[in-house]
Amino acid sequence: MADGAALDLDDLGLDRGAALLLRYALADLQVGAALTVHGSAPALDVHLRAFARAEGHGFEPVAAATQLRAPRAASGAPHIATLRRGEASAARWVGAERAGAADAEGTVAHPPQTWGLAARGAAVEAGGPTFAFQLAWREQLWTEQAGELYRQAASAQWDPETAIPWRAERSHPDVVEHALVQVLTYLIENETAALVVPARFCAQVHPHFREVMQVLAIQAADEARHIEVFTRRALLSGLPLGLSTTGGQTSLKTLVDETDFALASFLLSVLGEGSFVHLLGFLHVHAPDACTAEIMRLAAQDEARHVAFGMAHLGRHAAEDPTLLARLQQAIEHRHDALRHTAGLNAEVFDALVLLAAGAMTPRAVAAGHAAVAALVEQMDAGRRNRLRRLGFTADRAAELSALHTRNFM
Amino acid sequence: MTGSRTDDALVLGAVAYDAKVVTIWDGFQRWFAERGFAFDYVLYSNYERQVAAHFDGAFDVAWNSPLAWLQAERVATARGCKARAIAMRDTDQDLTSVIVTKSGGPIRELQDLRGKTLGVGAGDSPQATMIPLQHLAEQGLVAERDFAVRRFDVLVGKHGDHVGGERDAARALMAGEVDAACMIDGNHLVFLNEGTLSRDGTRVLTQTGAYDHCNFTVLDGLPRGDDAAAKIASFTEFLLAMRYDDPAVRPLLDLEGLKQWRPGRTSGYRLLADACDRFGWLDPFLRQMGAA
Numbered sequence: 001m002a003d004g005a006a007l008d009l010d011d012l013g014l015d016r017g018a019a020l021l022l023r024y025a026l027a028d029l030q031v032g033a034a035l036t037v038h039g040s041a042p043a044l045d046v047h048l049r050a051f052a053r054a055e056g057h058g059f060e061p062v063a064a065a066t067q068l069r070a071p072r073a074a075s076g077a078p079h080i081a082t083l084r085r086g087e088a089s090a091a092r093w094v095g096a097e098r099a100g101a102a103d104a105e106g107t108v109a110h111p112p113q114t115w116g117l118a119a120r121g122a123a124v125e126a127g128g129p130t131f132a133f134q135l136a137w138r139e140q141l142w143t144e145q146a147g148e149l150y151r152q153a154a155s156a157q158w159d160p161e162t163a164i165p166w167r168a169e170r171s172h173p174d175v176v177e178h179a180l181v182q183v184l185t186y187l188i189e190n191e192t193a194a195l196v197v198p199a200r201f202c203a204q205v206h207p208h209f210r211e212v213m214q215v216l217a218i219q220a221a222d223e224a225r226h227i228e229v230f231t232r233r234a235l236l237s238g239l240p241l242g243l244s245t246t247g248g249q250t251s252l253k254t255l256v257d258e259t260d261f262a263l264a265s266f267l268l269s270v271l272g273e274g275s276f277v278h279l280l281g282f283l284h285v286h287a288p289d290a291c292t293a294e295i296m297r298l299a300a301q302d303e304a305r306h307v308a309f310g311m312a313h314l315g316r317h318a319a320e321d322p323t324l325l326a327r328l329q330q331a332i333e334h335r336h337d338a339l340r341h342t343a344g345l346n347a348e349v350f351d352a353l354v355l356l357a358a359g360a361m362t363p364r365a366v367a368a369g370h371a372a373v374a375a376l377v378e379q380m381d382a383g384r385r386n387r388l389r390r391l392g393f394t395a396d397r398a399a400e401l402s403a404l405h406t407r408n409f410m
Numbered sequence: 411m412t413g414s415r416t417d418d419a420l421v422l423g424a425v426a427y428d429a430k431v432v433t434i435w436d437g438f439q440r441w442f443a444e445r446g447f448a449f450d451y452v453l454y455s456n457y458e459r460q461v462a463a464h465f466d467g468a469f470d471v472a473w474n475s476p477l478a479w480l481q482a483e484r485v486a487t488a489r490g491c492k493a494r495a496i497a498m499r500d501t502d503q504d505l506t507s508v509i510v511t512k513s514g515g516p517i518r519e520l521q522d523l524r525g526k527t528l529g530v531g532a533g534d535s536p537q538a539t540m541i542p543l544q545h546l547a548e549q550g551l552v553a554e555r556d557f558a559v560r561r562f563d564v565l566v567g568k569h570g571d572h573v574g575g576e577r578d579a580a581r582a583l584m585a586g587e588v589d590a591a592c593m594i595d596g597n598h599l600v601f602l603n604e605g606t607l608s609r610d611g612t613r614v615l616t617q618t619g620a621y622d623h624c625n626f627t628v629l630d631g632l633p634r635g636d637d638a639a640a641k642i643a644s645f646t647e648f649l650l651a652m653r654y655d656d657p658a659v660r661p662l663l664d665l666e667g668l669k670q671w672r673p674g675r676t677s678g679y680r681l682l683a684d685a686c687d688r689f690g691w692l693d694p695f696l697r698q699m700g701a702a
């Protein structure tokens with residue numbers, strides 16, 4: 001043991017993990033320093049030579065006769081070879097860059113695409129591949145609340161199997177069940193849009209903004225669950241599903257086609273899902289059975305989080321970018337123009353909502369149902385105006401823009 | 411086409427023993443281009459055609475297997491010019507091969523190979539056939555006289571660059587079709603780790619002396635032209651300056667399986683040269699080239 005350190009591998013061979021002990025021992029040495037390796041595994045000298053060559057370390061064999069004379073290690077194993085630490089093993093850390101810091105305060109304004117999929121706060125080896133995450137500016141998507149919203153969402157996940165009283169009594173008339181199935185049919189296609197949109201942006205977010213990516217992922221998972229429970233409830237009665245209309249799909253397609261994250265999020269979450277929170281609340285109150293009532297309550301809770309995330313990141317974005325409000329306004333106006341010649345909410349859905357609130361086909365009951373739907377539409381409008389004002393629009397502008405929102409609600 | 415090329419790029423000849431060869435030399439081409447050095451490459455399907463083309467002046471620098479190096483060196487000597495190894499991989503220096511047998515079987519020492527069957531790699535594989543057979547011959551065990559040889563020829567003409575022949579020989583050992591099998595030291599470790607060889611059921615019977623593998627070969631007088639020597643010199647300088655801690659270079663070195671280019675040396679080809687002299691393996695090619 002002329003210089004440097006010694007490693008006793010005992011009977012551990014390179015075919016059973018000795019490389020780990022060798023790498024740790026070599027990492028402690030200066031470049032050029034020697035590591036005396038003792039061991040008794042079969043063919044250890046053959047494998048040490050191959051290991052050293054492949055990892056860029058020097059290799060000095062010990063002749064068999066010398067092995068017999070040299071001092072043995074504590075395990076009794078002979079001195080098999082001496083390795084000399086090469087330069088290459090630490091090279092991957094040269095020029096490696098910290099990808100921000102792991103905690104919520106550790107984001108940077110514009111993470112490089114070469115940080116790629118690395119954990120925020122990891123040391124990223126230089127020279128890696130360049131990714132193409134389109135949402136790579138903090139201003140575009142970040143909110144300090146994202147982490148908390150994700151944690152809330154994760155703990156609020158519910159299991160459709162156990163959370164919904166699927167066997168609750170159903171004693172309402174067929175005509176009301178028909179109306180419910182039509183509403184559910186409409187809800188399912190809206191939920192599908194609400195899944196597709198965040199799912200696509202989720203894959204475009206630079207993973208550096210992991211909390212945002214996680215919020216969008218769990219939001220998509222929420223929507224998947226909504227699709228599941230609405231479908232399952234619709235099938236309970238054995239009726240076929242209702243009508244999917246051209247007007248409804250045309251309205252939703254403008255959401256699916258919107259490629260700007262801020263604009264899509266504004267139209268979908270702030271205006272659409274915000275309106276849906278009221279709609280689901282209405283359906284909870286007027287549900288014909290306990291199963292439907294519980295479905296609507298749980299879905300509305302999830303939607304409230306989706307709205308909160310949209311409000312949070314757009315509020316921050318608007319504060320940093322004075323042009324954002326003007327672009328949001330344009331987005332509503334464009335969408336309104338695009339949908340001007342469509343039917344909006346179809347009569348089947350409107351009538352079904354009235355009928356659900358009415359509960360019966362009598363003129364009196366229908367009058368009450370009609371009034372309830374009118375009140376719902378007003379509530380939705382008031383909610384939209386309120387959120388628009390919180391984003392920074394004036395009261396007048398908020399009223400104007402809310403009125404332009406799609407008649408399809410989402 | 412001798413020596414007449416349309417641009418002044420330094421052209422490398424290499425053998426396409428695997429599809430990744432294209433990725434490797436494309437990567438080098440890009441790296442050199444970014445540094446203002448015109449570099450291009452041509453691929454051959456076997457080393458014999460590459461060596462012949464080198465003497466025709468079809469390219470400037472050959473990425474030669476050890477056997478191709480000997481072929482080039484002998485032809486050069488016969489033609490009164492000189493072949494030089496200008497650079498090589500650190501991982502191509504001081505390799506050894508081992509001969510592996512079943513533990514607890516009839517072969518306890520080297521001389522027990524007599525009358526048995528040895529599995530080797532491709533017929534033109536220095537590491538899995540030629541050097542092990544020379545190693546045995548030096549100890550009085552001559553192939554086909556003292557023991558039978560079974561070849562596992564994968565991609566002949568590629569001088570054993572593909573690991574498949576060694577793996578097939580190892581499999582044949584496990585299957586009891588041969589009594590011993592030849593492979594590079596590092597592949598022995600790979601075959602144990604991947605389970606091709608059983609850890610407890612096999613053992614290393616013998617290990618050859620150390621030898622070197624591929625090098626970049628140039629022929630004095632090629633490329634033609636006044637700036638030929640300068641081009642070769644810059645190419646060599648670029649290679650030797652590549653550092654593993656440079657992130658622009660590291661992916662290329664990882665792909666090509668080295669940490670550092672070393673200046674070429676030819677002392678590591680003695681075992682293979684002895685093998686070729688003993689068994690006459692170079693003769694057919696040298697005759698074809700008018701060099702024997």
Ligand SMILES: [Fe+2]
Nearest residue numbers: 191194223226
């Ligand atoms: Fe939903």
Ligand SMILES: [Fe+2]
Nearest residue numbers: 194273303306
């Ligand atoms: Fe939603």
